[in-house]
Amino acid sequence: MSFIKKPIARHPNLPKNKLGLTRRDYEGALSTLCAGCGHDSVSSAIIEACFQLSIPAHRLAKLSGIGCSSKTPTYFLNKSHGFNSVHGRMPSVATGANLANRDLYYLGVSGDGDTASIGLGQFCHIMRRRLNMVYICENNGTYGLTKGQFSATNDKESKSRKGVDNMFESIDLAALAIQLGAGFVARSFSGDKDQLIPLIRAALSYKGFAFIDVISPCVTFNNHAQSTKSYEYFREHNEAVGFLDVIPENEEISVNYGEGKSIEVNVHDGSKMVLHKLNKSYDPGSRRKAIGKINDSRDKGEIITGLIYLDQNEEDLHDTLLTTEKPLNQLKKKDLSPGLKKLRQVNKSFS
Amino acid sequence: MKPTKISNPEYFHKVVDCQWACPAHTPVPEYIRLIAAGRYTDAYMINWESNVFPGILGRTCDRPCEPACRRVRVEDEPVAICRLKRVAADYKGEIDHLIPKAPEQKNGKKIALLGAGPVSLAVARDLMPLGYECKIFERDPVPGGLMRTNIPSFRLPEEVLNEECDRIINMGVEVQYNKEIKSFKEFLKEDFDAVFVGTGAPKGKDLNIPGREECDKNIHIGIDFLASVAFEHVKKIGKKVIVLGGGNTAMDCCRTAIRLGGKDVRVYVRSPKVDMKASDWEIEEAEMENIPIYENHVPKEFIHENGKLKAVAFEKVKAEYKDGRRKLIPTGEPIEIVECDDVLMAIGQDNAFEWIEKDIGIEFGEWDMPIVDRTTMQSTLPKVFFGGDSAWGPENIITAVAHAHQAAISIDLFCNNKSLKKRPQPHVFLESTKMGLHEWSYDNGYAEVDRLAVPHADPKVTLADRKVEVELGYDDRMAFEEAARCLNCDVQTVFEEKRCIECDACVDICPEDCINFIQNADEQELREDIRVPALNLAQDLYVSRKLPTKRVMVKDEDLCLHCGLCAERCPTGAWDMQKFFYFGAQSHDGCKK
Numbered sequence: 024m025s026f027i028k029k030p031i032a033r034h035p036n037l038p039k040n041k042l043g044l045t046r047r048d049y050e051g052a053l054s055t056l057c058a059g060c061g062h063d064s065v066s067s068a069i070i071e072a073c074f075q076l077s078i079p080a081h082r083l084a085k086l087s088g089i090g091c092s093s094k095t096p097t098y099f100l101n102k103s104h105g106f107n108s109v110h111g112r113m114p115s116v117a118t119g120a121n122l123a124n125r126d127l128y129y130l131g132v133s134g135d136g137d138t139a140s141i142g143l144g145q146f147c148h149i150m151r152r153r154l155n156m157v158y159i160c161e162n163n164g165t166y167g168l169t170k171g172q173f174s175a176t177n178d179k180e181s182k183s184r185k186g187v188d189n190m191f192e193s194i195d196l197a198a199l200a201i202q203l204g205a206g207f208v209a210r211s212f213s214g215d216k217d218q219l220i221p222l223i224r225a226a227l228s229y230k231g232f233a234f235i236d237v238i239s240p241c242v243t244f245n246n247h248a249q250s251t252k253s254y255e256y257f258r259e260h261n262e263a264v265g266f267l268d269v270i271p272e273n274e275e276i277s278v279n280y281g282e283g284k285s286i287e288v289n290v291h292d293g294s295k296m297v298l299h300k301l302n303k304s305y306d307p308g309s310r311r312k313a314i315g316k317i318n319d320s321r322d323k324g325e326i327i328t329g330l331i332y333l334d335q336n337e338e339d340l341h342d343t344l345l346t347t348e349k350p351l352n353q354l355k356k357k358d359l360s361p362g363l364k365k366l367r368q369v370n371k372s373f374s
Numbered sequence: 375m376k377p378t379k380i381s382n383p384e385y386f387h388k389v390v391d392c393q394w395a396c397p398a399h400t401p402v403p404e405y406i407r408l409i410a411a412g413r414y415t416d417a418y419m420i421n422w423e424s425n426v427f428p429g430i431l432g433r434t435c436d437r438p439c440e441p442a443c444r445r446v447r448v449e450d451e452p453v454a455i456c457r458l459k460r461v462a463a464d465y466k467g468e469i470d471h472l473i474p475k476a477p478e479q480k481n482g483k484k485i486a487l488l489g490a491g492p493v494s495l496a497v498a499r500d501l502m503p504l505g506y507e508c509k510i511f512e513r514d515p516v517p518g519g520l521m522r523t524n525i526p527s528f529r530l531p532e533e534v535l536n537e538e539c540d541r542i543i544n545m546g547v548e549v550q551y552n553k554e555i556k557s558f559k560e561f562l563k564e565d566f567d568a569v570f571v572g573t574g575a576p577k578g579k580d581l582n583i584p585g586r587e588e589c590d591k592n593i594h595i596g597i598d599f600l601a602s603v604a605f606e607h608v609k610k611i612g613k614k615v616i617v618l619g620g621g622n623t624a625m626d627c628c629r630t631a632i633r634l635g636g637k638d639v640r641v642y643v644r645s646p647k648v649d650m651k652a653s654d655w656e657i658e659e660a661e662m663e664n665i666p667i668y669e670n671h672v673p674k675e676f677i678h679e680n681g682k683l684k685a686v687a688f689e690k691v692k693a694e695y696k697d698g699r700r701k702l703i704p705t706g707e708p709i710e711i712v713e714c715d716d717v718l719m720a721i722g723q724d725n726a727f728e729w730i731e732k733d734i735g736i737e738f739g740e741w742d743m744p745i746v747d748r749t750t751m752q753s754t755l756p757k758v759f760f761g762g763d764s765a766w767g768p769e770n771i772i773t774a775v776a777h778a779h780q781a782a783i784s785i786d787l788f789c790n791n792k793s794l795k796k797r798p799q800p801h802v803f804l805e806s807t808k809m810g811l812h813e814w815s816y817d818n819g820y821a822e823v824d825r826l827a828v829p830h831a832d833p834k835v836t837l838a839d840r841k842v843e844v845e846l847g848y849d850d851r852m853a854f855e856e857a858a859r860c861l862n863c864d865v866q867t868v869f870e871e872k873r874c875i876e877c878d879a880c881v882d883i884c885p886e887d888c889i890n891f892i893q894n895a896d897e898q899e900l901r902e903d904i905r906v907p908a909l910n911l912a913q914d915l916y917v918s919r920k921l922p923t924k925r926v927m928v929k930d931e932d933l934c935l936h937c938g939l940c941a942e943r944c945p946t947g948a949w950d951m952q953k954f955f956y957f958g959a960q961s962h963d964g965c966k967k
């Protein structure tokens with residue numbers, strides 16, 4: 024942990040976004056995580072993505088559970104709303120918040136323990152419901168905060184730092200997400216910002232449930248030679264399915280990748296997502312193929328990364344429940360009490 | 375790009391912007407840390423070893439280090455490097471026992487030094503401890519050169535000057551005062567193993583426009599005027615004084631004039647004010663004393679009546695810049711007549727070597743200047759060396775000191791029959807400052823403090839007496855606060871590629887976006903490709919060898935705060951903060967090997 028304050032001095036030529044802000048205006052407190060923790064890189068990618076999207080800080084709520092990963096919202100966007108909830112319960116808090124005000128960006132940050140163990144039930148249901156949010160799982164295969172127990176995403180062949188075997192099969196969160204109705208499912212790596220930043224941007228622009236499983240090594244407990252979630256292992260076994268560009272509204276797509284190799288998707292906020300596939304036959308629009316691809320790669324000992332599945336039908340919980348468009352705190356008495364005439368009408372409909 | 379060779383001492387030396395810019399390469403951040411620690415004596419000694427006159431320079435140095443200071447790029451105002459030096463000098467303790475003594479047993483070599491200005495004194499200081507017998511010949515009755523005769527006492531009190539000159543002379547230097555050398559040919563007949571010429575650039579420039587001769591009584595050459603004031607030959611001046619010129623001499627002249635009774639003292643400059651040669655702070659001080667500076671005025675005539683100066687006639691001009699050259703074009707406005715009683719002419723200095731005969735083996739080149747080797751300071755007559763203002767024209771004290779170190783090295787090599795081209799190497803070492811997981815032996819936090827202004831004495835007192843020093847200097851608390859602004863640029867970020875796991879932690883934390891992991895390319899491309907393009911070409915890129923992902927680490931040195939956060943966030947210790955100490959070679963290093 025660093026004892027000094029992060030210097031306020033910054034590079035005078037830092038680029039500015041539409042709001043006239045620099046990347047550094049999206050920072051949070053200085054991290055207290057272990058030096059080299061992948062989670063810090065994810066925070067930095069989130070900062071960059073929000074900066075690039077010119078998101079006003081007060082339009083975003085960051086939500087988390089418990090864990091090193093769940094601590095990280097303190098380290099970015101210090102002017103945004105935040106809720107650090109109970110272990111594994113971030114989805115219920117997110118659901119409540121989102122139902123009360125659909126106008127904010129909701130960014131959930133969780134860990135593999137928080138998501139795949141104690142919070143697995145909540146995780147499944149939030150996906151079924153297609154809550155409009157971005158859910159990032161900083162996946163290190165371990166319970167970092169409680170000193171390195173195996174988590175449910177740790178691969179069976181991946182041993183502990185002290186050489187102890189892992190007895191159980193692992194949960195593949197990306198496959199689970201596709202299965203359970205998440206509309207945007209991606210996997211990435213904390214050490215690959217070129218891939219991660221566009222994914223976070225696209226996820227923030229997507230309406231519906233967007234899940235990103237980010238392999239984010241725990242340098243202290245799970246970055247050793249027999250781990251499959253170490254920096255080195257990941258780099259040797261990464262198989263990217265493609266890479267993603269997010270083209271802001273009113274901007275032309277400049278690069279052409281050849282027929283069948285790229286997919287363009289209009290996102291509801293006006294921007295375009297362009298997915299450049301590395302393999303022509305891969306179709307991220309099909310659930311079945313996406314899950315198949317995850318399984319195939321796993322069998323080959325590869326970890327697939329990139330945008331794995333995309334449901335272009337952008338729909339969320341509010342669309343299903345036909346809830347009010349206005350945030351609840353903006354509803355006037357008039358909106359809440361429709362008057363006697365309307366009440367009679369409603370009552371009548373039950374008779 | 376090729377991987378950076380950090381084993382070349384000049385690479386890290388250049389990162390220490392102030393030290394790199396200092397002609398004598400004073401280890402600035404080292405002495406600033408010592409000041410912060412209250413170790414004023416040690417801070418003084420480091421200065422004394424490298425720049426010889428810390429008390430004098432702490433008040434008068436031209437401070438090339440300050441515009442170079444990293445803090446200028448990071449915020450705006452440089453660290454007050456110069457005024458911190460003064461703090462070391464003012465608050466130091468007893469130092470006599472720390473000063474090297476000249477050995478009783480001399481080495482048998484005799485060196486003559488012409489002039490007792492800073493350059494000769496510094497040569498003597500370097501050579502005395504080696505056993506040389508040094509003898510100075512000086513025209514004036516006192517030592518110090520222009521430091522005494524021209525730098526006014528309100529900037530440099532006599533006691534400070536005396537202390538530092540005496541410290542050298544008391545090493546046993548023999549000085550013959552009131553001795554002007556009039557024939558070098560004759561002088562060279564004397565039995566000296568080497569002769570050092572440190573006679574300065576003693577001739578003030580004149581301006582031959584109509585009326586010059588007629589008004590001679592009231593037109594004074596600036597540097598001669600200042601010398602006459604210093605020697606108390608001149609004690610007052612007319613009420614209305616015009617100073618011609620825009621350099622530091624002009625600033626000293628006008629400020630001296632108002633102390634000698636001038637009521638309406640004005641400075642007239644040919645060029646626009648922005649082009650004035652005087653240092654910003656000297657201009658500021660003159661303006662603080664309410665002396666107006668008029669720009670774009672070219673003197674055309676001295677107007678006189680009954681053989682007495684009445685006024686100066688000025689033509690008004692405007693500057694036009696073409697292909698980097700300036701032309702002053704008359705505006706066509708009517709000639710401006712400005713009444714005055716006295717004129718001080720501060721329009722430049724020349725060398726004057728009438729006393730060096732042209733047939734003694736010293737070759738002269740352009741502008742009648744002796745040909746002197748830029749590195750060795752040797753003239754074309756092997757045993758004669760030059761330095762200070764006498765070598766290439768008027769400079770400043772710290773340049774004179776830098777020349778002196780080189781000349782002393784050369785004289786020592788020469789007297790030992792060694793090649794002058796084989797120069798001794800600087801002393802360098804690099805050591806980790808790591809004391810704990812996130813603890814360093816220096817204060818790595820960033821001080822959010824603006825530069826502290828140096829307090830001034832009451833102008834009522836200083837304007838009434840030319841000997842009262844205007845600046846009071848920092849007190850210890852202010853010095854501590856100002857010292858904290860130093861970024862410790864000598865604590866280097868050292869990268870060891872074989873430890874790096876490319877986790878990006880350093881990239882993410884760096885407050886100035888210095889660090890990058892990218893594909894290698896040539897320098898120009900790299901400069902464009904990194905996170906924030908490296909547009910300051912004067913600052914280097916630090917490039918590593920290839921990493922496992924085939925990328926390289928590229929660090930733009932330009933804005934690094936030396937905050938150590940990269941090293942604190944690095945899980946493997948691939949980054950370390952290492953103190954780089956660089957001390958330029960001096961004559962005592964020369965013949966050792």
Ligand SMILES: Cc1cc2nc3c(=O)[nH]c(=O)nc-3n(C[C@H](O)[C@H](O)[C@H](O)COP(=O)(O)OP(=O)(O)OC[C@H]3O[C@@H](n4cnc5c(N)ncnc54)[C@H](O)[C@@H]3O)c2cc1C
Nearest residue numbers: 434489491492493513519520555573574762763769770771
């Ligand atoms: C008005 C003014 C203000 C200045 N202010 C500053 C300042 O604030 N900071 C700064 O860094 N620099 C300043 N300078 C410049 C600085 O003083 C000189 O660059 C420096 O003193 C040069 O040192 P030197 O030893 O080469 O020559 P000098 O200091 O000129 O010393 C030469 C000595 O040689 C003697 N001499 C000359 N000819 C002979 C001879 N034939 N025989 C015997 N003796 C001889 C002279 O009497 C003199 O004592 C200023 C200069 C002037 C004119």
Ligand SMILES: Cc1ncc(C[n+]2csc(CCOP(=O)(O)OP(=O)(O)O)c2C)c(N)n1
Nearest residue numbers: 090091092110134135136137165166167168
């Ligand atoms: C209800 C409850 N049960 C158990 C814990 C103990 N606990 C704290 S963090 C954690 C696991 C966190 O693992 P993960 O989400 O992967 O986060 P990481 O630290 O690895 O980033 C556990 C079990 C708790 N805080 N609360």
Ligand code: SF4
Nearest residue numbers: 057060091167241242
């Ligand atoms: S224990 Fe692991 S997950 Fe937690 S901060 Fe340290 S490196 Fe990161």
Ligand code: SF4
Nearest residue numbers: 392443444860861863
């Ligand atoms: S910040 Fe300190 S070390 Fe760096 S250039 Fe300025 S004075 Fe020198």
Ligand code: SF4
Nearest residue numbers: 884934935937938940
């Ligand atoms: S010391 Fe390291 S973190 Fe600090 S500014 Fe320099 S490169 Fe960046």
Ligand SMILES: [Mg+2]
Nearest residue numbers: 134135163165
């Ligand atoms: Mg974990």
